[in-house]
Amino acid sequence: MPVSVSALGSFVWGTLPRRLLLALLCAAALLGLDLARRPSVPISAPQAQWPVTGAVPDLATLHVVERGPIPMPEGMAAAHASTLLAMPANHPAALTVFWFSGDRESGPNVQIAASQYLRAEQRWTPARFVVNRFVAGEQLGLGLRRLGNPVAWMDGAGRINLFVVATGAGGWAASRVLHLRQHSAGNRLDELSLEPVRVLPLSWLWNTSHLVRNAPLPLVDGGMVLPLHFELGLKYPLAVRLDRNGHFLGLTRLSQRDYALQPTLLMQTPTDWLALMRDERPHGKVVTAHTQDGGRHWTDLPDLALDNPDAAVAGLGLAPGQMLLAYNSSIASRGTLDLSRSADGRQWSLVQTLERGAPDDEFSYPALLWLDGSLWVTYTVDRHRIAWARLAPRAGGSAP
Amino acid sequence: MRGWDALLGMDAALLPALAVQQIWLRLGWAVVLAWLALNCVGRWWPGAQRDGRKGAVVAVIVGLWTCVPGTATPAYWLGLAFQAPSAVTVMLCLGLLGRRWLAFSRPTAQAGKADRTSLALTALAVVLGWVLLLDSFALLPVSLYAWGFGPAAVGSVALLALVVLAVWPPHGGVSIWHAALVPLALLLLVTLRLPTGNVWDAVLDPCVWLVLQVGLARHRWSRYKKRS
Numbered sequence: 024m025p026v027s028v029s030a031l032g033s034f035v036w037g038t039l040p041r042r043l044l045l046a047l048l049c050a051a052a053l054l055g056l057d058l059a060r061r062p063s064v065p066i067s068a069p070q071a072q073w074p075v076t077g078a079v080p081d082l083a084t085l086h087v088v089e090r091g092p093i094p095m096p097e098g099m100a101a102a103h104a105s106t107l108l109a110m111p112a113n114h115p116a117a118l119t120v121f122w123f124s125g126d127r128e129s130g131p132n133v134q135i136a137a138s139q140y141l142r143a144e145q146r147w148t149p150a151r152f153v154v155n156r157f158v159a160g161e162q163l164g165l166g167l168r169r170l171g172n173p174v175a176w177m178d179g180a181g182r183i184n185l186f187v188v189a190t191g192a193g194g195w196a197a198s199r200v201l202h203l204r205q206h207s208a209g210n211r212l213d214e215l216s217l218e219p220v221r222v223l224p225l226s227w228l229w230n231t232s233h234l235v236r237n238a239p240l241p242l243v244d245g246g247m248v249l250p251l252h253f254e255l256g257l258k259y260p261l262a263v264r265l266d267r268n269g270h271f272l273g274l275t276r277l278s279q280r281d282y283a284l285q286p287t288l289l290m291q292t293p294t295d296w297l298a299l300m301r302d303e304r305p306h307g308k309v310v311t312a313h314t315q316d317g318g319r320h321w322t323d324l325p326d327l328a329l330d331n332p333d334a335a336v337a338g339l340g341l342a343p344g345q346m347l348l349a350y351n352s353s354i355a356s357r358g359t360l361d362l363s364r365s366a367d368g369r370q371w372s373l374v375q376t377l378e379r380g381a382p383d384d385e386f387s388y389p390a391l392l393w394l395d396g397s398l399w400v401t402y403t404v405d406r407h408r409i410a411w412a413r414l415a416p417r418a419g420g421s422a423p
Numbered sequence: 424m425r426g427w428d429a430l431l432g433m434d435a436a437l438l439p440a441l442a443v444q445q446i447w448l449r450l451g452w453a454v455v456l457a458w459l460a461l462n463c464v465g466r467w468w469p470g471a472q473r474d475g476r477k478g479a480v481v482a483v484i485v486g487l488w489t490c491v492p493g494t495a496t497p498a499y500w501l502g503l504a505f506q507a508p509s510a511v512t513v514m515l516c517l518g519l520l521g522r523r524w525l526a527f528s529r530p531t532a533q534a535g536k537a538d539r540t541s542l543a544l545t546a547l548a549v550v551l552g553w554v555l556l557l558d559s560f561a562l563l564p565v566s567l568y569a570w571g572f573g574p575a576a577v578g579s580v581a582l583l584a585l586v587v588l589a590v591w592p593p594h595g596g597v598s599i600w601h602a603a604l605v606p607l608a609l610l611l612l613v614t615l616r617l618p619t620g621n622v623w624d625a626v627l628d629p630c631v632w633l634v635l636q637v638g639l640a641r642h643r644w645s646r647y648k649k650r651s
Contacts, residue, residue: 042592046585049606054578057613061574066434161494164445165502192504221441222506224619227568228559229629230506259561264434271620272434274569276561 066272069264069317070243070293071340074393079342080416082364085374085398090412093401096136096150099124105401105409106238107392108175108183110139115211117142118394120401121153121173121185122409129194135173135187139212147411148212154187154203163201163219166191171198174235179245179267183210185217186235186249196255198234200225204269223263223271231255236335238390239265240288240296240318248318250277250286250298257281258303262288262318277321283310289348289368290340293317297324297368299338299348302331306354309336311368329363329371330354337389339398349377349389349400360386360402362414377402377412386410436572439616444507447617451508452498453489458516460485461523479524507618509628510608518600540593541601542642545635547587552632555623571621580622581609 095102105122116139125133135154138147156167171188178184182205189201199222206218225233232255239247245267252260260277277286283300290296294317300310308326334351341347344366352361360378363371377400378386389402398414439447464478489498558567570576584605593602605626611617612625619625 039589042589043586046582046589050578050582050585053581053606053609053613054574056610057574057577060613060616061435061437069434160499160503163441164448164492164499165506166494166499168503191506219441221438221444224438224621224624225568226559227555227571227621227623227627227629229504230619253559253561255560257560261566271436271438273436273572274566276566276569279561279564281561 066266067244068294069246069248069319071248071288071290071296071317072241072243072293073290073342074241074339075341075345079345080396082341082345082347082374082416083372084417085362085364085414086417087375087377087412088397088415090410092404093120093122093138093147093409093411094150095408096124096134096152099126099136101125101127101130101133101406102136102409103128103403103406104172104236104388105390105403106172106174107390107399107401108177109392109394110210111177111181115139115141115143116148118392118399119175119183119210119212120147120390120409120411121175122401122403123170123173123187124150124152128406129169129171131169133170135170135185137212137215151212151215153212153215153217154185156189159189159201159203159219163222165222167201168192168197169194171195172234172236174238174249176239176241176247176249176265178204178265178269181210182269183215183217184220184269186223188234189222191229191231193231195234196232198232198254199223199230200233200235200251202269220269225251225261225263225274226253228255233261234285236285236388237287237337238392240290243293246272248288250288252284252286252300254284258284260284260286260298260300260312262286262298264318275318275321278310278312278323280310280323282307283312285335286312287336287338287348288318289338289346291346291368292343297338297340297346299327299336299368301333301335302326303333305333307331307333309348309350327369327371332356335388337391339391339393341393347374347391347398349391349402351387352376353382356382356384357387358382358384360389362398362400375414378404378410435574436620437616438620439618443615443617444619447615448502448507449490449492449496449498451510451513451618452501453486454513454520455508455516456489456497457482457486458520458523461520465523482520505628505630509631510611510617510625511604512628512631514604514607515601515631518604540588540591542639543587543591544601544605545639548627548632548635549639551623552627552629552635555627556629568621568623571623576622577609577613580626581606584609584626 102124108119121137124136134152136150138150160167167189169190174186176184185203187201191197202220203217207216239249249263263274264272285301286298298312309329311324336350338348346365351357358380362374365371392399400412461478461482608625
């Protein structure tokens with residue numbers, strides 16, 4: 024005899040206790056299925072990796088030993104927001120620099136350009152575009168309106184990963200973060216090709232208004248923590264953790280303040296990190312937050328004494344008590360770019376003024392990289408080109 | 424201890440593969456646009472109210488157009504603006520498509536009337552949307568969206584949705600479908616991680632949140648007018 028739908032329904036639903044039991048069982052089944060799909064290996068607590076092993080250089084003696092412009096893509100008038108990536112020791116290039124370039128900032132033909140510094144020839148290769156918004160959009164399956172800041176990272180498998188600001192329907196406030204990964208077998212510039220992994224999911228609100236700017240903090244497990252910020256109306260910083268394969272693990276908010284953006288992460292110990300940030304307020308100072316558990320929880324600290332003219336800063340924790348910061352030191356202009364050092368992250372002393380121009384000049388968006396005993400710095404000049412400098416400690420100078 | 428770590432850990436997100444996301448982007452928007460097309464045809468094409476075939480043909484054409492690869496599909500541009508629709512939105516449109524089709528094929532069939540369960544779920548979704556909006560602007564003390572990647576969020580939302588169903592069981596086809604939307608969206612999330620691996624993106628998106636607010640306001644307004 025066929026069972027009617029209503030009879031089946033009343034058997035399943037029954038009384039309230041039976042329905043509640045059924046609800047509990049269904050929820051437990053969904054949770055069990057979810058847990059079964061996730062990796063069974065526990066994720067280790069985040070521990071940052073020191074960029075310098077061995078003898079600690081005396082940062083007070085750092086001085087410029089080489090400098091110059093980085094070759095621009097032919098015919099492009101605008102360049103901004105460079106990021107540096109150290110290449111493996113056996114690679115013909117010591118490092119790669121990525122930046123965005125086109126007719127103008129936020130122009131429709133802006134692409135991500137790159138150049139590599141060749142060890143043997145001691146020179147930069149001609150620039151080459153490595154990310155195009157039309158190509159990346161087609162590969163991704165959805166449109167990308169404009170491209171902006173790139174940030175580079177080498178994952179645990181030795182592949183170049185690039186995180187690029189890509190806008191949706193709107194200007195920079197409609198930005199998302201596009202994650203691309205090396206697709207080519209090699210990563211020499213002439214053979215480098217990148218393919219989208221995904222748009223990082225960062226917000227419920229159409230996943231909009233998140234941007235990257237500063238370099239990630241490498242972790243001992245081969246993963247990293249990538250600093251980002253939100254900038255629709257108010258500004259706040261956050262960070263994303265990725266494992267050694269570039270898999271997204273989670274995100275954390277860095278500050279309760281609503282005017283801090285473009286965080287740069289400096290390690291003080293493997294689990295004590297500072298986030299130094301740009302301040303969008305008039306007459307702002309460098310904004311600071313602190314974590315003691317590898318980025319899981321953050322506390323706001325009082326602002327630094329350093330002025331900040333609403334401009335990006337770049338920091339680097341090299342070794343215990345050895346931190347560097349490149350920043351625009353004037354309150355009203357990006358015409359001066361300074362490099363300072365600190366032992367505690369609070370008190371900073373000038374190492375060298377990297378650039379000093381007229382108030383209308385712009386030397387901005389610095390990027391720092393420590394490589395083979397030298398500090399490499401790149402920065403934007405007047406939004407038209409990218410400049411570089413290499414600084415080395417004076418011979419015989421080592422920290423006490 | 425390891426079990427608790429797995430359940431409560433904030434570093435355990437699992438995202439969908441790009442290929443799966445690409446299929447979802449097209450299929451999801453195809454269903455949403457097909458429903459919109461069917462609705463427009465029923466409203467503005469003379470005679471289509473009685474002849475369901477016209478509406479069906481338009482809906483199928485729009486749906487297929489959205490599924491084509493490349494840039495000549497609305498999904499490419501809708502993805503640029505809104506990313507992918509939530510699972511609840513897609514299934515809601517699927518249910519409405521079915522209901523609309525039923526109304527075409529059997530003109531005497533009554534459109535389902537929203538009951539208390541549907542209204543309660545709608546009100547819950549509207550409140551959740553406001554909370555997520557505040558969270559997007561970091562106006563809450565905790566980061567709700569970040570928590571949505573973890574298994575604890577999946578379990579909590581599943582439990583809440585199913586307990587609501589158990590306490591206020593739905594009656595009638597429409598309500599049962601509405602009531603099953605969240606559990607089905609969670610099933611899609613735990614099996615395929617769609618649409619983003621985050622539980623909030625699975626159960627609610629800002630587009631449907633805006634529509635639900637309009638629907639709820641219209642319902643309140645009509646009740647107010649009836650009373651007065």
